Amino acid sequence: MIGAVALGATVLVLHSTKVEPPLLVATNTAAAATIAGATSTSSLDLSAYPDSTAITWRKSNDGVGPHEDWVSYGPTTNLQVPAHSVVTVTIKQYDTGEPIPNPFLAEVRGTVGGTMTVDGETVTKIDADHVGHTFTIHNFPSDKLDPLFVSVPLPAMPDEVEACSQSDCPNHVVTFQFVTLGPGDYAWNCEFPCGGNYANFGEAMSSYGYMSGTLHVV
Amino acid sequence: MSNDIEDRPIDDQRLTIGERLNTPAGQLVKKVTLVIVVMTVILVIFSVWWVNESMPVVASDTEQAVQDTMMVFAVASAPVMALVWGIGYYSLRHWRSPNKDLSLPPEDGPPIRSNARLTMTWVIVSGILTAFLLVWGLTELTATTTIPTTSSPLVVKVTGQQWLWSFAYDNDGGVGSPDLVLPIDRTIVFQVTSTDVIHSFWLPEMGVKVDANPGVMTTSITTPSKLGTFNVRCAELCGLNHSFMETTVTVVSADDFNKWITAHGGTPGQKVAGGTNG
Amino acid sequence: MAEAAVLSKPTDIPPGGGIMRRLNMVTGCVLGVILAIVAYKLGDYFWAANDQGTDQAVIAGEAGWVLGFLIGVGAFVAPINWLLGRDLTHDDEMFLAGKNQGIARYFRFTTDHKVVGVQYLVLAMVTFGVGGTLAMMIRTELATDDSEMFGNQIYNSLVGVHGIVMIVSTIIMVLGPWGNFIMPIMIGARDMAFPRLNALSFWTLFPAIPIFLSIAALRGIPTGWVAYAPLSDEAPPGMDAFAIAIVLFVISAGIGAVNIIVTGVTMRARGMNWHRAPIFVIGTIGTSFLGLVALPCFEVAMICTLLDRSMGAAFFVPDLGGSQWLYANLFWIMGHPEVYVIVIPGVIAILEIAPVFARKPLYSFRLAVVGLIALIALSILVWAHHMFVSGWAPTLGGPFMLTTELISIPTGLIFLVIIGTLWRGNIWMRLPMYFVYGFLWNFMIGGVTGIFLSDVPADNELHGALFVTAHFHYTLLGGAMIGAMGALAFWFPKMTGRMLNEKVGKVSFWTVMIGFNVTFMAMFYNGLAGMPRRVANYQPEYIPGNMISTAGAYVIMAGMLMFLYAIVSSWRSGDIAGPNPWHAKSLEWFVPSPPPLENFEVLPIVTGDPYGYGESHTKHTSHLGAMHRPHRSTKSKVEAVADPTPEVAAQDGDHA
């Protein structure tokens, strides 16, 4: 009995420590879907910040160590979009960058037309030596989940710019569209090593909710 | 009951085998052997069913070798398991003390300290079994790691990174892809590497697994033998999103493969100097 | 309990002795926390400017805790006295040995080997409880195919901490309690060779437990218990805590191992040559030797990891000239022998139990010794089979397949010894014997599935899949754990003076066995079907197997809690056991239960091995003075039943 209670208590405590960023629901847009298979259109606005001070839902540091200087997607990484929808994503990119280890990820993949726009200009890839982040959805298809692979590189702000996270700070605006299929939960994360420690894949990259999140297709 | 049995050494040299089996000890051996044989049969049936039922579809010659090995080893180990369990079962069934009151031990059993012949037989038989396993394993190992001289293998560069696989066909115009497309019946050479931590490139339906190490290229070969879409997984814990590090491998005909390469901006057979990933 | 009575009795240790007699676990914790805070602040002060500042501060803080705890618990009392030129008096020594301190002696730096044994037993049970709770959380998460319960990040840490806590727990599970408590009595000694080292070994391990738990507050470990580099270089500060706890554990195990080896080799009673030593003693010495050889590799690997993480050394960082295979080799050179450090104690406990309850001599003692030695020797030479798919030296596949498959020969010998002992025995189905049969069942499955994994092509399919997880749970839980539970059932009367509740024990045995086989058979199935290890999200085809597995795990938990209930309730109010409830023949059964301080009034002289069941000419001992009783004649059953056994009578007297 005591053991069962102890187990239950521990489960509850740990369950409650699970970081669950607030949900950002895509807004339905009026435009009619022009792509076969899609029945609606919607849009999502995200930002990629050089530090997480702009993230308002994060009230305190989880765990030991400074977190304000961790890079982060905002306003949240927990996203919800409709099924069978043409989703237009706009990402404001405030961060500087470096060469990406795997140039494969400097190319645009899985978007409508295989393209994106950077500050209004349509491109299929960016300079692999100046990548800030990527936005990559990469779940495996199964009998429960339709295949969805989207990977978009975000160009880096020049090093001379002092990177900051306020909305009036200098930024690149990246837009792209992708088409959702059936409902399901997909994982997405940044594939450009921008955290700390070895390979720059620690800290923000390895802590859920900073450079990684969930895309709920409903 | 054990005390019915005359304490006569079973390896009595003066008796023929037929006579020996008719001694009380010999009859005991007969009974136990029967239990073991029955159990062996059950175990063989069970393990063959189990392996067939649980293992994935065979999509390459390597996986065929793996599943053959599983089957052969399961059958070979059945008699050994049956021997140990059979005697265990027999001891519980026939040699258990009938005393209702368990507070005192039953009387002592026969003081058998050892039996040289049994020990010798046991060591020799387990030695032979081990030798068989080893020879079988080495044969299969050679068969699954040798590139047939007659073929022109397709080289695919596999890059693991946290938490994504990407594939480059550097010998076919440098096509890059987040999922794997392979032609059927052609030897594939995977050149596997990683940009960060250790991953493990795993094709469950093709029996291929090799770690992706940072700074090193490891290789593995296989020949797909079945059309269809199968799994690609990461089999080495690699951090936060390790469990999402999966994609698919699609096996298509040679023609379809060439079409796919062309459709993705490549040229079949055209080498890319230096070979980037994209 | 007997201790309770003693506690209220006035002590006959003269007062005085100063601060040394006031130190205990509480002062240890207090000083530990103080030093931890001071050291953390210092680390923070020195390294705050550095972007890796947290790692250094955490390492300093954890080290401060360990040092403070050891000072506070009194680990350095004797050396400090020696330094000050004060020798400990006889009274001091007696105080250290825990004379007349009742329960309190279990919370002090007490040197009596029986106290250390009980401390280890309780610690092993606590760590097993922690590991088990983590296992239940893992299984709860895996009940569904998504990571709804805890999420990937917490799940990865759960897997790693469960792994390491269970490894530590199973390593100390038999060697700690019975290697310390029973083994010295078995060989006719009054204590271990180095009683203070014995206490130091336990109290070095103790502060490692809070450090393991602190991993949770330090953002966890993403690596699993193998702590593979370079993922460990990327990990949050939880990794530092992990590494420090391992270093502590290895130091503790090393001290304990040296002590057991020296005790076993040099302190055997007169007449106990190697042929007359119980197989448990030989196995304990062998296992300790193996641990002493293997475990330091883990310590080295962890120290290198700490240096990599905190000072920018690059032992395992490939792009700075290090090598991830260096780590993998160091780890597995420890890792494979370590499995045998876990399994062999379970095996030798089973070998010790089987003859007593089959009422027959151990079948071929020599074969058992040869089997154990061969297992120990071969286990050092097989580590690369864990690296078959790593890409490191593919040409070594053949040789390591050879050495690995050779292990099946000594393993087979051990099985032959067990079934040879059962053969035509008169099986006495008391609780410990259940675990012998449980062991035969589980360990056979564990062994056979190991053969699949030893084959390189098959391993290419199975490595990193749940098949491996199921396999080593069959050996470590199904083999070693079941062996340890058997040992507990067997020696519980000796340690506590009371019988373990057999009714509850048997029910819990069946519950654990059934739950265990359901859990891990389902896991074999999913593993063969291609489900990887250590994933919180999996494809829907694996849902049925995982549901069965999770259900089975809850059954195991129920069984384990029942066993815990049996232990606790029997410890408090079980039937009085008497010195020799099993009518066994080794030396520990010829002293009272529980044995008094210093065990023997008159040291025994050994004249034969302890397995002479059914033999009138083999006697294990003579010259046991008042403790010596003739063993019961094998033929006079009626007489024995009619006549209340002398053991029970004498024992009642002891406890009146």
Ligand SMILES: [Cu+2]
């Ligand atoms: Cu990023």
Ligand SMILES: [Cu+2]
């Ligand atoms: Cu991976």
